[in-house]
Amino acid sequence: MVMRRILVTGRGGQLATGLEAALPARGFEPILFGQPEFEFDQPETVAAAFAAARPEAVVNCAAWTAVDAAEDDEAAAFRANALGPAMVARHCAALGIPLIQISTDYVFDGRKGAPYTEDDAPNPLGAYGRTKLAGEWAALAGNARTTVLRTAWVFAPMGSNFVRTMLRVGAARPELRVVADQHGSPTAAPDLADAIAGVLARMRDTGWQDAYRGVFHAVATGSTTWHAFAEAIFAAAAPFGGPRPKVHAIGTSDYPTKAVRPADGRLDTSRLAATFGVALPEWKAGLDRVIRALHAA
Numbered sequence: 001m002v003m004r005r006i007l008v009t010g011r012g013g014q015l016a017t018g019l020e021a022a023l024p025a026r027g028f029e030p031i032l033f034g035q036p037e038f039e040f041d042q043p044e045t046v047a048a049a050f051a052a053a054r055p056e057a058v059v060n061c062a063a064w065t066a067v068d069a070a071e072d073d074e075a076a077a078f079r080a081n082a083l084g085p086a087m088v089a090r091h092c093a094a095l096g097i098p099l100i101q102i103s104t105d106y107v108f109d110g111r112k113g114a115p116y117t118e119d120d121a122p123n124p125l126g127a128y129g130r131t132k133l134a135g136e137w138a139a140l141a142g143n144a145r146t147t148v149l150r151t152a153w154v155f156a157p158m159g160s161n162f163v164r165t166m167l168r169v170g171a172a173r174p175e176l177r178v179v180a181d182q183h184g185s186p187t188a189a190p191d192l193a194d195a196i197a198g199v200l201a202r203m204r205d206t207g208w209q210d211a212y213r214g215v216f217h218a219v220a221t222g223s224t225t226w227h228a229f230a231e232a233i234f235a236a237a238a239p240f241g242g243p244r245p246k247v248h249a250i251g252t253s254d255y256p257t258k259a260v261r262p263a264d265g266r267l268d269t270s271r272l273a274a275t276f277g278v279a280l281p282e283w284k285a286g287l288d289r290v291i292r293a294l295h296a297a
């Protein structure tokens with residue numbers, strides 16, 4: 001399959017930035033589009049991006065990712081997270097090209113008590129998860145060659161993420177309180193970008209296969225809690241002169257937020273490995289990679 005030109009939406013976001021760096025190493029040419037010239041609320045900008053990029057595959061990274069704010073404006077989150085993928089899928093179908101749609105562990109309610117497989121039923125607890133689930137369906141329904149990758153707890157040297165938040169508040173305050181009863185797999189955007197490049201390379205090298213259509217879990221290896229993640233962030237940043245606040249373990253009920261988060265969003269990644277031969281590194285290796293990049297910047 002000829003697959004070189006990859007349209008990446010959400011330019012300036014964590015994952016799109018990771019893909020910009022990761023794709024050329026696998027022989028792809030990333031073509032990035034972002035706001036304001038690519039805006040889901042203006043469908044003509046989406047059509048124009050497809051016309052200009054002439055892509056051979058698409059990775060849709062653009063999304064409303066403000067979890068609490070989505071509770072206040074679910075309609076706007078739905079436009080970005082569900083109607084956006086529907087539009088992108090329609091353009092991909094017209095061209096007959098693969099679409100990789102990125103989704104989230106927040107489609108689950110976190111009550112399983114074990115890592116979720118792709119066959120487990122989603123049951124989002126909040127507006128962000130609901131709109132992202134609708135986006136999965138729209139991407140799959142609108143294009144035969146759609147691969148949905150669910151990831152979680154993404155962090156990068158730039159953008160808005162838990163690592164940068166912790167380092168910022170940890171430098172300002174000697175003591176922090178962080179929830180210790182929510183579990184997940186912190187996933188470094190550069191590692192996820194490498195994995196996506198691997199998925200695309202497999203598609204290119206084998207040609208499209210029916211097994212590539214559907215949902216796949218793509219998170220870093222291993223899991224932790226937000227509290228233990230915070231401790232690991234400060235430990236990893238300390239050799240670079242990062243702050244060392246005291247991090248108190250608290251319960252979810254001690255940290256009220258607008259959106260309810262899943263208590264245990266661990267994801268089983270065996271289908272990704274079996275189908276694409278792709279596995280992500282341990283989350284702590286991803287953390288070290290991002291901390292190093294933060295301090296090299």
Ligand SMILES: NC(=O)C1=CN([C@@H]2O[C@H](COP(=O)(O)OP(=O)(O)OC[C@H]3O[C@@H](n4cnc5c(N)ncnc54)[C@H](OP(=O)(O)O)[C@@H]3O)[C@@H](O)[C@H]2O)C=CC1
Pocket residue numbers: 009010011012013014015016034035038039040041060061062063064065079080084102103104105132151152153154155159160
């Ligand atoms: N961050 C995380 O922890 C996780 C993210 N994901 C998913 O991974 C994907 C990538 O996330 P990440 O890179 O972290 O996200 P970011 O928030 O870093 O980037 C999202 C991008 O989408 C753009 N965007 C937002 N609304 C629109 C819109 N209406 N039209 C066009 N573009 C828009 C943003 O533009 P602007 O900056 O101008 O607003 C930004 O460039 C998303 O699908 C997200 O749901 C999944 C699990 C975890």
Ligand SMILES: Cc1cn([C@H]2C[C@H](O)[C@@H](COP(=O)(O)OP(=O)(O)O[C@H]3O[C@@H](C)C(=O)[C@@H](O)[C@H]3O)O2)c(=O)[nH]c1=O
Pocket residue numbers: 065066067103104105106151152153154161162165169176177178179182226255257261
């Ligand atoms: C800043 C802070 C957060 N917390 C808690 C709140 C929450 O339960 C948890 C994580 O907080 P955040 O709001 O940073 O993370 P959140 O925005 O919920 O992260 C999610 O983003 C979306 C986009 C996803 O798809 C998810 O996979 C996940 O990464 O940590 C504390 O306990 N103490 C603190 O000081």
